Amino acid sequence: MITIGKPEIKRINNTVRLQAVITIGEKEDILWYAVEDKYGNFLTEDRADAFVIGLLWKALEHGYDIHVEAPISERLYFTINSFLIPIISQFYNYKKINVICEQLDSNPIPNAGAVGTGLSCGIDSFSTIYENLMNDKPKNYQITHFTFFNTGSHGRYGKNWTRVLYKNRIKITRACANELGKELIIVNSNVSQFVSFDFQATHTLRNMSAVLALQKLFNVYYYSSTYHIKDFKLSTKDSAYYDVLNLSMLSTESVNLFSTCPNFSRVDKTRLVAKFEPAYKYLNVCTRSxxxxxxxxxxxxxxxxxxxxxxxxxxxxxxxxxxxxxxxxxxxxxxxxxxxxxxxxxxxxxxxxxxxxxxxxx
Ligand SMILES: [Zn+2]
Structure with a gap:
């Protein structure tokens, strides 16, 4: 059994943490998501959604039920228990686990109406941004904020080389966000300590847990597709193959998650990015450095x-x-x-x- 306590806000130096005490078996630990001071008010301490999703792979892998001692969004509770968990556990041949919570909340969380997307400066990320900029999207769907998450894509939390890569990539991302004239929200987290699976196989849930920590900010969030929708499949190698499913399952009454550019091949996306001048200065695709x-x-x-x-x-x-x-x-x-x-x-x-x-x- 995994128990998730009531989330709380904690200020540490210039950052604000959303954290919860979690108990895995007998062991107590803290899972946290941290942002710069100025974004602290957007951290969502009245729902445990982020923590449930951040720990879901751990629970699936070990066959633990998750008991939540704080409210979670009713839609999320319904979708993961009814669809996402049964589908993943059947596909991975795991025991079907349950998320147990007595405090379901179906009220949308009042939020700032922001529209976010990750700014990794890669081909998928720039395609999402360019496609959103170039096409006349309705006002409430135009990107207002970029994000940069430390949930495992730069390596495991706590390792030296992870810290170096994370810091160097932030420099590129920050300069790019400035040039594109939008705010950049960096979310640091220790969630990668709690997922033993490869990042590639689990990135969607890890990253979306960071979005769910900011439900007072985001009304819409775009997660860039990796593969063309025609290649949709349940895959143990890369959760991006079934992101259309994941993102619909992880949306709540407050935040709508979308898989962007799903009808583009990587070659098409590269063609798109080749027309996007800021990419000439900031394209960053390397997995090594x-x-x-x-x-x-x-x-x-x-x-x-x-x-x-x-x-x-x-x-x-x-x-x-x-x-x-x-x-x-x-x-x-x-x-x-x-x-x-x-x-x-x-x-x-x-x-x-x-x-x-x-x-x-x-
Ligand atoms: Zn490289």
């Missing part, structure tokens, strides 16, 4: 796509191109060998065939 290394899979995939669509020139100052050209031929061979088992490589391969790119390489 804050500066694009030019040789990891994500750098190679992005560079090869940029080259194929004739847009490499605009991005060349952001990448180690020497590494790219050293690894490029090997990566093209990888695309040819593995495109059948990897939907993102398949999109690149299809584009190669469509544009006759491979025959130009001989």
């Amino acid at each position: 804050a500066y694009n290394c030019g040789k990891c899979n994500k750098c190679l995939r992005t560079l090869l796509t940029l080259e194929m669509i004739g847009a490499l020139e605009n991005f060349k100052s952001l990448f180690n191109l020497k590494s790219y050209y050293l690894n490029r031929a090997k990566f093209i061979e990888k695309v040819k060998a593995e495109y059948n088992s990897d939907s993102l490589l398949k999109e690149i391969y299809d584009e190669m065939v469509r544009t006759n790119f491979l025959s130009d390489q001989k």
